[in-house]
Amino acid sequence: MPKVRLRGPAISLPWGAIRLNVLSGNALAELKSKLWDPKNALRSWDANLVNPCSWLYVDCDSQQRVITVMLEKQGLSGTLSPALADLPNLQNLRMKGNLISGSLPPQLGTLQGLLNLDLSANNFTGSIPSTLTNLTSLRTLLLNNNSLTGSIPSTLTLISSLQFLDVSYNNLSGPLPPKGTISEFNLLGNPDLCGAKVGTPCPESILPSSRRRGKQVWLNIGAVIGGIAAGALFLLLCPLLAVIVWRKHRGPKEVFFDVAAENDPHATFGQLRKFTLRELQIATDNFSDKNVLGQGGFGKVYKGSLENGKLVAVKRLRTDQNISAGGEHAFQTEVEIIGLAVHRNLLRLDGFCITPSERILVYPFMPNGSVASRLRKLKINHLKTLDWETRKQIALGAAHGLRYLHVHCSPRIIHRDVKAANVLLDKDFLAVVGDFGLAKLIDTKNTHITTNVRGTPGHIAPEYLSTGKSSEKTDVFGYGVLMLELITGKRAFDLARLFDDDDVMLLDWVKRFQQEGRLSELVDPKLRHSYQPNEVEKLTQIALLCTQASPSDRPKMVEVVSMLEGDGLAERWEEWQKVQVLRREEVDVGHKQLDEWMMIQGDSSNLEAIELSGAR
Template identity: 35%
Template sequence: MQTAMAVPANISTVDLDFMNSEEETLLLLYFAEIENTSGSRIFDININGETKFTGLHLVRNHSAIEVPILIDRTLSLLTLSKTSNSTMSPILNALEWYQRVTTAPLTSSEDVQALASVKKIFNLSNWNCISDPCFIYPWEGINCNNGLEIVRVLEIDLSNRNLTGSIPSTLGNMTALVKLSLDNNHLTGGLPDLSKLVMLERLHLQNNDLSGDVPDWLSELPNLKDLFIGNNNFSGVIPQKLQDLNLLELTYEGNNYLCVRKEECRLSSHSHGRRGKTVSVPVVVCPIAIAGIISLLGIIIYRKKFGRKEIANSGTQGTPTGNRESRYVPGQDNLIISVPSTPKSRSFSLEEMMTATKNFSRKIGQGGFGSVFLGELAEGKQIAVKILSFFSEQGIAQFLNEIELLSRAHHRNLVCLLGYCNASRDLMLVYEYMSGGSLNDHLYGRNKSKYPKLGWKSRLKIALHAAQGLEYLHTNCTPKIIHRDIKTANILLDANLTGKLADFGLSRVAADDVSHVITAVRGTAGYVDPKYFTTHVLTEKSDVYSFGVVLLEIICGRRPIDITLSEPQVDLVKWVMPLVKEDEDFMNIKELVDKSMDNNYNKDSVIYVAKLAMRCIESKPIDRPSSSDVVMEIKGAMKYEI
């Protein structure tokens, strides 16, 4: 590029002749201004007499331009023509001339055809390559056995791609496939027949919406070692032959209608479809049927009311366990569930829970999981016992998720899980008791009368505690944990108003080398990140958005969604946004601040936190601070209060 084809200023055109070719041609032209002059160099580019580029202008200071030209017919003449307003002649520093050469694909034709079908079905734009899937640079997510004479595709990784629709049956033709990963998408339907994949060792299909029975042909795959189908809508009974495979690692939790043994299945695949849908069936009821229904309801009520007392007389005792293996125990709906046994999760008996809570006589709360009761263990420690409601929208998956995560995540600003109880269809979580209630209680609920004036310093301290808990989840846990339900109701307080994050039923883990998780939207209205809501892409910044809403709550003293207010004020974020844009210096911050604080706050401190909150709720996740930045910023705001 340091030399160039240059002509005198009085020459207005430069012609280059090419050897005729019937093949498609790609021409790459390079232009760089290598003269320090005060004149202008502007010219047109013509191919075979047809203008391709008009008024190409070279910037001085040795900057370069590359101009690609694709020619679909014979290339014979390239002309550079000086324009009327140019003082200098055309210049050409370098060129590259490519012609398309048709070659047979190196990859097996069966694999190429199958991948072409997958590409079309899923609209995979990143597979829009000139080469075949395995040639020199394999397509994204494709691994091949390039050392053999016939190249075959061994691995396909299409996880975390936001894919929709059903799994293409053409994948069944890729008979050399060893690993197929389709985790964390939105795939639906049943498993197509992949029985020809006799080389398949790993099949990963977790976190989709796949349904139907688990097919028998899976147990006929001789090399299958990993089968991960958890968190789908599979139903029926896991084939016994599949369970009997000694070397198979099978993960299937989170399929509400899938069980291990037929006699333990109360719900069949024929009576339930997709998870979360209710199928309405017209029924004609006669008097005898009504009597039967009344009798059945009586039995259910009796079991729910007296079942605990009957089991309590069994005399079983829960003990701390050190076995990391899972054990299978009867759970809700007579399904078989696996409860992780860890050294830090104590298994309590129902008798212990009834004794501690005095037969569940003191209810202190109600959440999506179920009722919460106050209790006291034999050693004198106060506890909060959360019981899974029969009608809970969260259910067993969240129950297990909470045990798993809080058994390994320990921080002074996370609520401590002491253990669990799993007996007689009653699933319970046992926590340390937080006598101060929740931040939500102090701002709007039952503790507002007990603490009528939660001052700014206290609010700021609680926000710092919660931010430190969130920072721990995002940066110190391996793999990192995304809470997914940050809100004032999930920030609990002890007697000294120390804040701790609670309720990990909706939390998700993500490997440190993974930037995001594709998952169904969960959370609480008013706190959910709009970007996550529209894309299903969950990141740590989704938690940061929710925390920004919490910061606005402690400033404004109002709920994120309040339908009792006028329409412009219903949504806290939408109400605050225009006010801030009109007043970027927050001169009128007093209009936003909770009136119950009676002006007992440092204005600079409040403005500092308000600016932080606005950064947290930025529409683009990349523009939001990290949880570590949030901790640092809140500490900065606290300096004004010294």
């Protein structure tokens, strides 16, 4: 393996930083040497440069220490080098969605500052190293969608900082560890796990040794008592073993399983809680109208207060919409898939309720309401207007949420009704995309589905409206209109604008002002000039790119996020302008040809009139 040589920007660094950079560079060069890189993603990882902070997919702190390695979905294969242990300040290691195989290096357990470890969706085998227990600062550990075997280390869940552990879709077995302080714990797709909480009793042979020793002591109290106890134990274990054998051979269990506290009296499915109808009736005062937060195409949403005082939003779905054809099992399966979509910019599903006549979803209550209410219902709700910085963050947050639905969910999800009313704001005004829970799921082999058109006038993409076919680009169109709502504060569709001889559709109104160079007149007057004109121009450009008539011309949400973060907008906008010029020229030529044709037709009509009026 080539070692890092002192070259380039190393001269300006203190010796301590140089030495650390050399070690970090060597570690990353070793990581690269163990990987096959068909896309040449690591082309900037030059082992002759002393400072790896200039390399792509590597982030450093102000002291030039490597803190992040981000290599998601780069097509990498090979093995994971133990040399990662030589990155002592590493906080984030994200290598999701590659083809890396082999075992997980135990040396990862030496990275004491690691906060987030994501090695999901690879081909890792072997067991989960017990050394990961030493990662005392770890917040998220994502090892799902690999081929890991063995048991989950019993002390792993006792890391006090760990908030989310996902080991779903592996081949793990053995007893479940205690939940500890983890708030989210995904075990789906490991049929050989056992324990009371997954409904599969563990065989006696794999129970903890302390429990086995305790039983042995009692069995040794006298030969007669021991014989009686053994006989009784045999009689008790016969039906239990039969149940174990039946469960072992019935196939994989496609159900979320939660590792809840021992005293939790409620049924759970993964991180989802199954509420009784009575609980939700009490929480909402029997679905009282005074608790209605809003109403949409899928039903009403009520504010509720659970027994423990937690505030929730209870979405009572219309039962005549056949949301889950096939009955309760189909609905529960759909709910479980929805529950897999976990992202800071997506509204988390807390639980559900299902009866022969009710379908109810339970979400966290968002104290700052929806973006629509903050834009247009300020006087009614006595709210302050959203400032420009908050609006920019909302646009970026919503884009991140939609990108996650389109790219990182498995199966992928389209929303089909992206609008200001469906973007909620938490207590810190973080944008949270909601109402995707009933979105149709995208099969990876299909780019669209044909179904009844759902959506809101002004937000519906033209191809979806005319054909019923939707795709990720349908959401991109709706997102573009959402951006225009944030910029202007206006509704996407408003008949009241007819009285001012304005366009009913917000998109048409913005296009006209943009073509006339009147962007400053687009901005919501409630902002009172507390915005940057160049930022308004950039966001308007992105919105217009997203709302192009042809789906193929619209960017993907991944590209939208990049443009919002300052990458690629100028080139794309220049290309868009060239296309617009060509289209206008084509229209002008068409108009000219039509005028000429009309003139010819007019001359022919005059000649015919003269001939008809001649002598008979």
